[in-house]
Amino acid sequence: MPIFNLEFSTTEKLTMKSSFIAILFCFFTVSIVEAQERPLRIIMIGAHPDDCDIKSGGTASLFVEMGHKVKFVSVTNGDAGHMEEGGGMLAKRRIAETQEVARRLGVAYDVLDNHDGELLPTLEIRLQIIRKIREWDADVVIAPRPNDYHPDHRYTGVLVQDAAYMVGVPNVAPDTPPLSKNPVFLYFQDHFQKPNPFEPHVAIDITPVIDKKIHGLDAHVSQFYEWLPWIAGYADEVPEGKEERIAWLKEKRGGGINDEVRKSLEKWYGPAKAAKAQYAEAFEVCEYGSQPSDEELKRLFPMLGK
Numbered sequence: 001m002p003i004f005n006l007e008f009s010t011t012e013k014l015t016m017k018s019s020f021i022a023i024l025f026c027f028f029t030v031s032i033v034e035a036q037e038r039p040l041r042i043i044m045i046g047a048h049p050d051d052c053d054i055k056s057g058g059t060a061s062l063f064v065e066m067g068h069k070v071k072f073v074s075v076t077n078g079d080a081g082h083m084e085e086g087g088g089m090l091a092k093r094r095i096a097e098t099q100e101v102a103r104r105l106g107v108a109y110d111v112l113d114n115h116d117g118e119l120l121p122t123l124e125i126r127l128q129i130i131r132k133i134r135e136w137d138a139d140v141v142i143a144p145r146p147n148d149y150h151p152d153h154r155y156t157g158v159l160v161q162d163a164a165y166m167v168g169v170p171n172v173a174p175d176t177p178p179l180s181k182n183p184v185f186l187y188f189q190d191h192f193q194k195p196n197p198f199e200p201h202v203a204i205d206i207t208p209v210i211d212k213k214i215h216g217l218d219a220h221v222s223q224f225y226e227w228l229p230w231i232a233g234y235a236d237e238v239p240e241g242k243e244e245r246i247a248w249l250k251e252k253r254g255g256g257i258n259d260e261v262r263k264s265l266e267k268w269y270g271p272a273k274a275a276k277a278q279y280a281e282a283f284e285v286c287e288y289g290s291q292p293s294d295e296e297l298k299r300l301f302p303m304l305g306k
């Protein structure tokens with residue numbers, strides 16, 4: 001039988017100890033770097049298949065350019081949003097438009113099968129939203145405020161608020177693993193004043209990506225060139241040519257920057273950079289999710305100040 005000598009000299013022991021420490025150091029360094037380099041995961045939830053695009057298409061484009069993951073979710077299928085088409089055929093058309101947006105902006109885009117114009121804040125739909133937030137493993141959730149002219153917008157806001165705490169409760173929607181950390185929930189910008197006006201806690205300069213945002217909106221042909229002009233009474237303004245439509249859409253949907261949003265831009269970018277911003281999107285922190293510090297908001301919105 002061979003006999004193995006398991007005795008080591010002092011020098012050998014020191015060498016082995018140094019090697020072990022070096023391996024541990026490398027392991028933890030790699031783990032820290034991987035944690036730091038993990039892409040942020042953003043989910044934006046609207047009532048209709050063009051809502052997220054209108055409210056945050058520029059911000060989504062900036063996230064994607066920086067290597068982060070963005071998902072748009074429409075809580076209804078948009079099957080009522082047209083003056084001549086409707087039902088299942090319209091829903092199919094609008095879903096196809098969302099997938100073209102996904103291709104153009106580099107986002108994921110899900111459409112839930114709930115009827116447009118008939119949305120209610122039911123338990124069933126709340127569970128749908130909880131599952132979507134959990135499946136995406138969201139760091140940030142953005143949705144409408146629950147005060148708006150459109151009942152679908154209002155109830156989408158209520159549904160997401162109702163999901164804000166429940167995403168971490170294991171016994172709610174137990175078929176989908178709960179989140180270990182509550183995301184930061186925010187609201188899209190709106191102009192409604194009652195019962196309380198929108199507060200732009202975060203303002204993003206989207207000037208560098210405004211053309212990409214408009215390119216995304218352009219994919220919603222049924223909405224921006226047909227339905228919305230018709231219902232708002234300006235259908236005669238819509239140009240015929242492709243380039244003319246893009247220029248018109250940019251003028252119509254580019255949006256201005258009000259005084260409050262300008263102040264927020266100055267906070268995050270400084271007065272000099274803020275003064276150069278021509279287009280912006282703003283968001284209000286919801287009280288129901290994690291409450292971020294300014295430093296945490298900079299981490300979650302890494303384009304701030306760039």
